Amino acid sequence: MTTPTLQRTPVLEIRGLDVDYGLGEAAVHALQHIDLTLHRGEVLGLAGESGSGKSTLAYAVTRLLSPPGVITAGEVRYHPRDSAEPLDILDLTPQQLRAFRWNETSIVFQGAMNSLNPVHKVSTQLTDVLKAHRPSMSRADRQARARELLKLVGIAADRLDSYPHQLSGGMRQRVMIAMALALDPEIVIMDEPTTALDVVMQRQILQQLVRLREELGFSVVFITHDISLLIEFSDRIAIMYGGRIVEQAPAADLYRDAHHPYSHGLLHSFPGLHGPRRALTGIPGSPPDLKAMPTGCAFHPRCPKVHEPCQRLLPVLTPHSDTPDRSVACWLHHPPQGR
Numbered sequence: 001m002t003t004p005t006l007q008r009t010p011v012l013e014i015r016g017l018d019v020d021y022g023l024g025e026a027a028v029h030a031l032q033h034i035d036l037t038l039h040r041g042e043v044l045g046l047a048g049e050s051g052s053g054k055s056t057l058a059y060a061v062t063r064l065l066s067p068p069g070v071i072t073a074g075e076v077r078y079h080p081r082d083s084a085e086p087l088d089i090l091d092l093t094p095q096q097l098r099a100f101r102w103n104e105t106s107i108v109f110q111g112a113m114n115s116l117n118p119v120h121k122v123s124t125q126l127t128d129v130l131k132a133h134r135p136s137m138s139r140a141d142r143q144a145r146a147r148e149l150l151k152l153v154g155i156a157a158d159r160l161d162s163y164p165h166q167l168s169g170g171m172r173q174r175v176m177i178a179m180a181l182a183l184d185p186e187i188v189i190m191d192e193p194t195t196a197l198d199v200v201m202q203r204q205i206l207q208q209l210v211r212l213r214e215e216l217g218f219s220v221v222f223i224t225h226d227i228s229l230l231i232e233f234s235d236r237i238a239i240m241y242g243g244r245i246v247e248q249a250p251a252a253d254l255y256r257d258a259h260h261p262y263s264h265g266l267l268h269s270f271p272g273l274h275g276p277r278r279a280l281t282g283i284p285g286s287p288p289d290l291k292a293m294p295t296g297c298a299f300h301p302r303c304p305k306v307h308e309p310c311q312r313l314l315p316v317l318t319p320h321s322d323t324p325d326r327s328v329a330c331w332l333h334h335p336p337q338g339r
C-alpha cells in the first residue's frame with residue numbers, strides 16, 4: 001500500500017452515472033447510479049468480478065463507449081488544474097473531446113502492449129502522438145521528448161529504434177505507459193495494464209507508475225482482477241458488484257476490515273502478499289446475470305449474512321457515520337428505518 005500525500009481536491013467527479021447496453025426492453029443495465037470521486041494525485045482501484053462493470057465505467061467516463069453502450073443518466077465533472085470551472089465530459093463537443101483525451105486523460109487498455117503497430121519503430125509511435133496533439137513541436141523536440149518518455153519508464157533511449165517484436169512484453173507495456181504519459185495527462189486510466197505479464201514484472205511496472213505519479217502528479221484509475229496488487233498500489237478502492245459500487249474505502253481500511261460481505265469474500269479469495277496468513281474462503285455461486293438481477297440487494301443470493309430486508313430492499317451506498325471516507329451499500333451497516 002502506498003503512503004500518499006493526498007490532497008483531497010477532486011479531479012473527476014462521477015455522479016449518478018447509468019450505462020445501458022441496448023435500448024428499451026432489451027437493455028442491460030451495466031452501470032447503475034455510480035457515484036465516485038477521483039482526487040488529484042491518488043490511485044483509485046476498481047475491483048469486482050468479471051462483468052461487474054469496471055471496463056464499462058472506464059469507457060463511459062472517457063466517452064469511449066461504443067454502441068450498443070449508451071450513457072442514460074449522470075454527470076462526469078472534470079476539474080482542470082488551472083480553472084475554477086469544472087467541465088461535464090458528457091457535454092463536450094467532439095472537438096473538445098479530442099483535446100480532452102490524451103491531453104487531460106489517457107487510457108492503457110487491457111492487452112495494450114499488443115496494440116503497438118508492428119511495422120513502426122517505437123520512436124515513430126511515440127512521436128506520432130506528439131505530432132498529432134502538439135503540432136507546433138519541432139521534430140528535434142519530439143525526438144527529445146520521446147527519449148525522455150522512454151527514460152521515465154525505465155527503458156534505455158537506444159530502444160527508440162526498435163520494432164515492437166524486438167522488445168519483451170514488459171518493455172512493450174512500458175512503452176504503452178510512456179505513450180499514455182506523453183502529453184502530461186491529469187488522469188491515467190489503467191484497465192488490467194499488466195495482466196499478461198509475470199508477477200515480478202507486474203509489480204516492477206506498478207512500482208514505477210506509482211513513483212511517476214508522485215513525480216508528475218497525475219491521478220490513476222487502476223482496474224485489475226488481482227486484488228493483492230490493487231491493495232498494494234491503490235490509495236482508495238471501490239468495489240463493484242452487478243453494475244453498482246457496493247463499498248468504497250481507503251485500501252488499508254478495506255484490507256483490515258471490509259464492511260460489505262462481498263468485499264470480504266473478494267479479499268478472502270486470494271492469498272495476501274504481506275501480513276499474517278488468512279483462511280481463503282472464496283465466494284459461493286456466480287456473478288449475477290444483468291438481464292435477470294435479483295430483487296433487493298443483488299448480492300443476497302450469495303451472501304453469508306443475508307437477512308430479512310436484503311431480498312426486498314436495495315441498499316444504497318451510504319457514508320459511514322464515524323469515517324465518512326468509507327461508504328457501503330449493505331443493510332448490515334445501515335439497517336432500514338421504518339420500512
Ligand SMILES: Nc1ncnc2c1ncn2[C@@H]1O[C@H](COP(=O)(O)OP(=O)(O)OP(=O)(O)O)[C@@H](O)[C@H]1O
Pocket residue numbers: 021022028030048049050051052053054055056057067068069290
Ligand atoms: N457490447 C456489449 N453488449 C452487451 N453487453 C455488454 C457489452 N459489453 C459489456 N456488456 C455487459 O456489461 C457488463 C459489464 O461488462 P464490463 O466489461 O464492463 O465488466 P468488467 O467488470 O470490466 O469485466 P472484466 O473484468 O471481465 O473485464 C457485463 O455483464 C457484460 O456482459
